Amino acid sequence: MKAAQPPARRRIRVTGLVQGVGFRPFVWRLAHELDLAGWVCNDGEGVSIEVQGDPAALDALVNLLRTDAPPAARVEDVDAWPCALDPATTDFSILPSPLDVHVITTVVSHDRATCPACLTELFDPDNRRWRHPFITCTQCGPRYTISRALPYDRARTSMAAFPLCTACAHEYADPGTRRFHSETNACPGCGPRLALIDNRGNPIASDPIAAALSRLAAGQILAVKGLGGFHLMADARQPAVIARLRWWKHRGRKPFALMLANLASARQWVQLTDDEATLLASPERPITVCAINSDNPVVVTVSHGLAPGFDRLGLMLPYTPIQYLLFHEAAGRPVGTDWLREPQALALVCTSANPGGETLITDNATAQRHLNSIADAFFDHDRDILNPCDDSVVQVRPALSLQGPQFIRRARGYTPHPIQLGRDGPPVLAFGASLKNTVCLTRGAEAFFSPHIGNLDSAANCHALDAAVDHLQALLGVRPLAVAHDLHPDFPSTHAAQVLAARLGIPAVAVQHHHAHLAAIAAEHAHRGPFLGLALDGFGLGSDGSAWGGELLRVEGASFSRLGHLALLAQPGGDLAAREPWRMAAAMLHRLGRSHEISERFGMEAAAPLAQLLRLDPKLTPSIPLTSSLGRQFDAAAGLLGVCLKMSHDSEAALRLETLASRIPPPPPLDPGWILSDSGVLDLLPLFERLADENNAVYGAALFHSTLAAALAAWVQTLSPEHGDLRTVALGGGCCLNRLLTDTLRQHLLGAGFTVLEACAAPPNDGGLALGQAHVARLLLTGET
Numbered sequence: 158m159k160a161a162q163p164p165a166r167r168r169i170r171v172t173g174l175v176q177g178v179g180f181r182p183f184v185w186r187l188a189h190e191l192d193l194a195g196w197v198c199n200d201g202e203g204v205s206i207e208v209q210g211d212p213a214a215l216d217a218l219v220n221l222l223r224t225d226a227p228p229a230a231r232v233e234d235v236d237a238w239p240c241a242l243d244p245a246t247t248d249f250s251i252l253p254s255p256l257d258v259h260v261i262t263t264v265v266s267h268d269r270a271t272c273p274a275c276l277t278e279l280f281d282p283d284n285r286r287w288r289h290p291f292i293t294c295t296q297c298g299p300r301y302t303i304s305r306a307l308p309y310d311r312a313r314t315s316m317a318a319f320p321l322c323t324a325c326a327h328e329y330a331d332p333g334t335r336r337f338h339s340e341t342n343a344c345p346g347c348g349p350r351l352a353l354i355d356n357r358g359n360p361i362a363s364d365p366i367a368a369a370l371s372r373l374a375a376g377q378i379l380a381v382k383g384l385g386g387f388h389l390m391a392d393a394r395q396p397a398v399i400a401r402l403r404w405w406k407h408r409g410r411k412p413f414a415l416m417l418a419n420l421a422s423a424r425q426w427v428q429l430t431d432d433e434a435t436l437l438a439s440p441e442r443p444i445t446v447c448a449i450n451s452d453n454p455v456v457v458t459v460s461h462g463l464a465p466g467f468d469r470l471g472l473m474l475p476y477t478p479i480q481y482l483l484f485h486e487a488a489g490r491p492v493g494t495d496w497l498r499e500p501q502a503l504a505l506v507c508t509s510a511n512p513g514g515e516t517l518i519t520d521n522a523t524a525q526r527h528l529n530s531i532a533d534a535f536f537d538h539d540r541d542i543l544n545p546c547d548d549s550v551v552q553v554r555p556a557l558s559l560q561g562p563q564f565i566r567r568a569r570g571y572t573p574h575p576i577q578l579g580r581d582g583p584p585v586l587a588f589g590a591s592l593k594n595t596v597c598l599t600r601g602a603e604a605f606f607s608p609h610i611g612n613l614d615s616a617a618n619c620h621a622l623d624a625a626v627d628h629l630q631a632l633l634g635v636r637p638l639a640v641a642h643d644l645h646p647d648f649p650s651t652h653a654a655q656v657l658a659a660r661l662g663i664p665a666v667a668v669q670h671h672h673a674h675l676a677a678i679a680a681e682h683a684h685r686g687p688f689l690g691l692a693l694d695g696f697g698l699g700s701d702g703s704a705w706g707g708e709l710l711r712v713e714g715a716s717f718s719r720l721g722h723l724a725l726l727a728q729p730g731g732d733l734a735a736r737e738p739w740r741m742a743a744a745m746l747h748r749l750g751r752s753h754e755i756s757e758r759f760g761m762e763a764a765a766p767l768a769q770l771l772r773l774d775p776k777l778t779p780s781i782p783l784t785s786s787l788g789r790q791f792d793a794a795a796g797l798l799g800v801c802l803k804m805s806h807d808s809e810a811a812l813r814l815e816t817l818a819s820r821i822p823p824p825p826p827l828d829p830g831w832i833l834s835d836s837g838v839l840d841l842l843p844l845f846e847r848l849a850d851e852n853n854a855v856y857g858a859a860l861f862h863s864t865l866a867a868a869l870a871a872w873v874q875t876l877s878p879e880h881g882d883l884r885t886v887a888l889g890g891g892c893c894l895n896r897l898l899t900d901t902l903r904q905h906l907l908g909a910g911f912t913v914l915e916a917c918a919a920p921p922n923d924g925g926l927a928l929g930q931a932h933v934a935r936l937l938l939t940g941e942t
Contacts, residue, residue, distance in 0.1 A: 166195070166209035166242045171222055173233035174574065175204045176309035177266035179295030181251050182337040183227050188249040189332070191218055196250050199308035201258035201634060208249070209242055229266060229296055229440070231574075251338055254308035261634025264605070265304045267574050268384050268546070269440040270476035272297035274335060276494055279478055280485060285324070286344055288366070290351045290479045291540065293341040297440065301573055302385045302544050303341070307632065311340040315541040322347035349540035351479065356529040366479075369536050370486045373505070377533035378402055380510050380524055384477060385546025385569050385608065386517035387510035387524050389532065390416075394504060399462045405531040406512055409805020412464035413508050414444045414471040414548070418484040418501035423447075423472055425500055426456050432553045436562055441570030442476035443549040443562070463506065468816050471550060473507060476570075479536070509547055516610075516617040517545040544628060545621070546572055546608040556900050560917040565894060566924055567595070568608040573632065575603035576918045576928065579683025583938045586626065586637035586657070587930035588650040590670065590697075590923040592807075594622060597927035598629045598637065599935060604680065604928055605633060606919065613649040622653055639938055641666045641930035643673070645698040666934040670697025670926070671708045672717045674889035677929030679712065681918045687713035688914070689720075689876075689883050691869060691902075694890030694922070695735060695788030695808075704728065706786025706890070709837065709872055711880050715936035720876050721837025722785040726793065729781055734789065737803050738810045741789050742796025745845050754849075759802065787892050790841060794861045797845065798854045808891065815895050817858035823901065824860050826867035839872045841865070862897050870905030877911075887914040889929075891922035 171180070176199050184197040184206060193215065195208035208218065215237075222235045271279070275292045278284040286292045293299070303315040311317055321329060325344050328336040336342045343349065353365035361368055369379055376398050378391045389406075391398045393415055403409070417423050420434050427447035429437075436445045446469050449460050464470050475481045487503040488496050510518050510528055518524050519542040525535060546569040551562035564571075580602055587597045594610040607625040611618050630636065642654035644667045651667075658665035668676070671692030679688065692708040699705035700719075707723030727744040734740040743755045788811065795801040795810035800817060804810055827847055832840040844864045851857035877883055886906055893899050893915065906913050919925030935941075 162212045164210055164242060165212045165215060166207065166240050166246075167215050167219075167237045168240045169206040169208065169219065169222070169235065169237045170202065170204075171206070171232060171235050172203040172263065174229075174231040174264065174266055175226075176263055176307065177300040177304075177340070178229035179227045179339070180204050180230055182295060182332065183225075183230075184222070185249060185251055185332055185337070187218055187221055187225075193218060194246045194249050196246075196252045198252040199254045199310065201255075201261040201263065201307060203263040207240065209246060227296065229269060254310045258308060258634075261307050261632075262600070263307060264573055264575060264633065265307060265309045266300040267441070267570055267572060268299050268302055268476075269297045269570070270442040270474075271478055271481060272440070273494075275478070276481065276497070279481065280492065280494055282492060288482060288485075289343075289345050289348070290366075290482060290538070291343050291348045292478050293339065293343070294335045295337070295339045296335075298341045299384050300341075302542055302546050302569075303540070304632070305543055307634070309340065314340060315543050316341050316343070318539075318541070319343055319348055349538045351536070351538045354525070354535045354537065356525075356532055356534060358525055361534065365536065366482045366486050369534070370483055372534055373483075378531055380528045380532035380535045380537070381479065382521070382524070382535075382537040382542070383480075385542060385544070385548075386519050387528070387537075388507050389510045389528075391506045392504070393463060393506045394459055396462050399506060402506065402508070402531070406508065410465045410809065411806035412467055412471060413506045414473055414550075415463060416473050416475065416480065416505045416507040418488075418503060419474060419497045419499075421498060421500045422504075423474070424450075425453060426450055426460070426504075427470055427472060430553060432555075432562075436551060436553065437472060437474050439570075441549065442474060443551045443570055444471045444473045445562075446471050446550065446552040446565070459504070466813055466816065468819060473548065479538075515615060516621040517547055519545050544608070552894070552896065554896055554900065556903055557915060557917055560915075563894070563915075563917055564920040564924070565922070566593075566609045567606055567920055572608045573605050573629075575600075575605050576681060577683070578602050578604055578680055578932075582935040582941075583638045584635045585639050585641055585666075585931045585934045585938070586630070586654075587641040587668075587927035587934065588622070588626070588643075588654040589927035589930070590643050591645070591648040591650060593920070593923040594618070594650060595924050595927050596622065596625050596629060597931045598633060598635055599931050600633050600635050604931060605629060606927070609924060619649050619653070622650065626653070626657065636661070637663060639664045639666055639934050641668055641927075641934035643667070643698070643926070643930070644669045644700065666930075666937060668930040668933045669700050669717070671699075671705055671710060671890065672712065673926050673929035673933065674921070675710060675712050675717075675887045675929065676932045677919055677925045678887040678889050678914050678916050678921075680928050680932035681916060682914050684885065684887075684914060686885075687711060687881065687883055688885040688887055689873060689880075690887040690889060691873065692890045693787040693869075693888070693892035695786055695892075696784070699785075704782055704784035704786060706784060706788055707790065707839070708785065709839075709876060711883070712887075714941065715933050720880060721839060721872065723787060723790065724838050724840035724842065725783040725785055726789060727781045728784045728789060731782055735792070738792035738796040739802040740796075741793040745793040745797065746849065748842065749846055749849060751849065759796075787890075791892070793845065794848055794858070797848045798851060798857045800854050800858065811892070811895060814858045814861065815897050817855045818862045818897055820855050821859050823863045823897075824856065826864040827860060830864035831868040831871070833872060833875055837876055839868060841868060844868075862895075863901065866898055866901035866905060869902050870909065873906065873911070874909050884910060885912045885914065889916060889921050893921040
């Protein structure tokens with residue numbers, strides 16, 4: 158018989174996403190099941206444990222920490238080492254987090270949608286949290302948006318303002334409950350308060366849920382306080398209300414997102430794939446862009462008002478108790494959760510409560526001051542939002558399904574979850590670009606994005622950038638050794654980076670825009686060594702001072718070389734041409750020797766003088782900039798085909814072309830559809846000559862996509878042997894959100910034997926640019942390749 162081993166004691170360190178996910182209660186239960194004594198607490202590095210007892214039980218504990226962690230946790234490492242026995246330790250307890258934390262290497266969890274267990278309680282009339290608008294547990298609810306600092310404890314969140322009542326305190330201390338050490342625990346007696354207030358600031362004395370739904374049904378617009386900011390909500394089936402909302406937000410024809418009760422409802426609106434259904438119902442609850450169900454005439458009619466001219470619709474499911482309660486009220490307050498598996502009629506437009514491009518509104522006073530001209534009532538509460546966080550937007554591309562969704566906007570539900578870089582490096586803070594701005598801070602082998610900030614074309618958004626920079630450094634406990642920014646000297650993000658660098662006495666690294674796009678993909682995939690990259694977008698300042706946007710680069714470490722670019726095209730009106738595609742079409746007609754058609758085709762007041770200007774020698778008219786941008790070539794195609802002459806929102810022309818092209822099977826590429834010069838310039842002039850005479854916009858859009866994809870692939874295949882025969886190609890830039898183009902291009906490249914890398918963990922557009930800037934700066938600091 159084997160003799161019992163003497164007791165031992167170990168100190169255990171668990172790192173990863175282990176705070177705000179119920180990890181300490183999980184450890185407590187394991188320790189009691191294994192008859193171990195000691196303690197557990199959160200600290201700046203993750204979860205710290207000291208435990209003693211039978212050595213076999215200690216081994217079992219370490220293994221279970223790795224294999225059986227709570228669903229919301231992501232364990233990276235579990236390290237254990239022996240320490241001295243403490244005879245006075247006889248039980249196991251959860252200790253308070255240390256007050257003074259000098260080193261932070263962990264991170265708080267992202268916000269998570271209300272979990273099934275809480276929904277069961279929410280809709281149970283016999284439960285004390287029946288219809289409680291702030292129900293949460295260790296597995297769901299706000300985390301990042303209410304956190305002031307780490308370690309994650311109630312005292313460091315906006316829930317500190319709500320002392321626990323006796324019943325909630327008992328739950329918090331009772332290991333037999335789901336709310337054992339749940340830092341967001343509350344109930345109707347001690348938690349935040351929900352209120353419905355009219356747009357003159359007067360409380361509406363009635364059941365706020367019932368009154369809010371009644372107002373929505375009556376065609377009113379509500380400002381509703383969410384997890385990361387206020388939303389504007391309205392009944393999606395009332396065209397006049399949607400038109401009013403569109404006018405106030407200066408939204409033009411830009412699509413609105415639609416909130417539906419559940420997957421059964423979503424399937425009536427869109428052609429939902431399994432991957433899209435999984436995303437919609439995930440705890441992260443992103444807005445997921447799906448194909449509209451064209452077989453449902455009612456849906457087609459309503460969708461035309463929400464996404465005019467498009468065949469896809471952004472859907473989201475409820476993720477807060479308040480949102481769920483609106484749908485519950487509309488369903489007649491059914492008991493239980495069976496109704497969540499049945500289609501529900503209520504459909505709500507849900508959009509951020511700010512004019513187009515402005516910063517998120519998070520506090521009640523600002524909301525009432527700035528939104529009373531559009532909101533008929535305010536559905537708010539007294540739990541503060543400490544960190545603004547917009548809704549994430551994703552799309553599913555089957556070609557990338559193993560890598561997860563492709564981000565269009567990375568924010569709520571994913572911030573501040575890190576991107577793994579595959580190797581350690583110095584901390585760098587990258588400031589992104591001027592459009593779709595985010596910032597990125599690296600720590601060790603991880604990169605952390607701020608939430609989406611937006612376009613830096615207003616003082617408020619520039620202040621939001623400064624706040625995000627300060628908060629990210631404080632939350633992660635990191636002081637950068639360098640900052641990185643775009644090469645463009647006039648971007649507000651460049652200025653902010655240089656100011657911080659001067660204040661901290663650290664270097665500021667300027668990274669060329671398209672190099673950063675491709676470096677972001679290399680960072681995400683932990684790719685080492687040289688590779689080719691197609692950087693395809695609307696604009697980025699080139700290293701020669703001109704406007705780039707259709708580039709074939711060779712990237713190696715912190716350096717790059719420009720192997721080729723799209724043929725230059727005049728951009729009459731400068732930035733105005735990026736909003737009025739007819740101008741780029743006019744420039745293309747001029748290139749084709751058909752300037753006389755400009756006035757005939759577009760008949761605008763500016764067309765005649767523009768035609769005269771374009772006839773001049775560009776060398777004598779430097780006021781007309783030239784660009785290699787693929788985005789502007791999309792605009793030229795849309796203008797020539799009459800698809801979009803003036804845009805009401807960013808990328809509208811390209812989106813409309815993609816929508817039209819998707820209606821028919823792809824035609825064969827035009828042959829010859831392009832010219833490739835000895836200097837590496839790809840010229841699509843033959844394709845545009847054909848499009849200029851095409852009367853069928855659908856066919857023209859499809860031909861443009863198929864020929865463009867073939868031309869880009871041929872470009873790579875031709876130049877690769879001349880530059881080391883590199884076989885890895887990265888596809889980056891905003892144009893790579895075009896599923897039709899990128900999927901076709903990917904197929905061509907894979908068929909030619911290339912390995913294709915694309916952005917998934919961060920958006921391929923400027924929303925992911927900061928990751929590439931940080932990656933390049935880290936390589937420069939370390940001298941790595």
